[in-house]
Amino acid sequence: xxxxxxxxxxxxxxxxxxxxxxxxxxxxxxxxxxxxxxxxxxxxxxxxxxxxxxxxxxxxxxxxxxxxxxxxxxxxxxxxxxxxxxxxxxxxxxxxxxxxxxxxxxxxxxxxxxxxxxxxxxxxxxxxxxxxxxxxxxxxxxxxxxxxxxxxxxxxxxxxxxxxxxxxxxxxxxxx
Numbered sequence: 011x012x013x014x015x016x017x018x019x020x021x022x023x024x025x026x027x028x029x030x031x032x033x034x035x036x037x038x039x040x041x042x043x044x045x046x047x048x049x050x051x052x053x054x055x056x057x058x059x060x061x062x063x064x065x066x067x068x069x070x071x072x073x074x075x076x077x078x079x080x081x082x083x084x085x086x087x088x089x090x091x092x093x094x095x096x097x098x099x100x101x102x103x104x105x106x107x108x109x110x111x112x113x114x115x116x117x118x119x120x121x122x123x124x125x126x127x128x129x130x131x132x133x134x135x136x137x138x139x140x141x142x143x144x145x146x147x148x149x150x151x152x153x154x155x156x157x158x159x160x161x162x163x164x165x166x167x168x169x170x171x172x173x174x175x176x177x178x179x180x181x182x183x184x185x186x
Contacts, residue, residue: 019104027113029082042079043103045073055069063092111148118147121152121162160174
């Protein structure tokens with residue numbers, strides 16, 4: 011079952027495609043996501059039950075003007091506000107970003123390593139995995155001190171385990 015954030019993200023994504031404004035609306039979404047994450051009080055104020063919808067809309071209009079948002083984005087925010095879903099915007103923004111990447115054929119994944127990796131190491135790992143799955147990948151990098159060495163990468167439900175533990179387990183299986 012689709013979550014509320016996916017439903018709303020799909021709606022704005024499809025509208026962005028229909029109006030040929032994906033890049034502009036994506037820029038709006040990114041600007042709002044950044045603003046809302048750095049200024050959490052904005053979403054809190056827009057979510058208050060004791061503030062009138064007119065006052066909230068006024069705040070939203072001022073915000074939209076200051077960010078020079080697309081008309082589609084403004085209407086979408088008004089819809090969220092009217093349906094008391096404005097607090098879902100951060101999750102909607104994440105879903106929207108994922109849909110945009112998928113539309114461009116780009117996958118997302120995570121690389122786990124016991125230490126920080128150099129840019130050269132990351133590029134080498136990324137290139138290797140992109141060749142194997144025949145798709146561009148954007149990775150989130152996480153340090154996992156529980157790994158003894160090597161890396162574990164996860165993309166699209168697939169795990170690429172090049173950790174020392176996996177190699178020892180493989181070696182153990184061959185010698186038993």
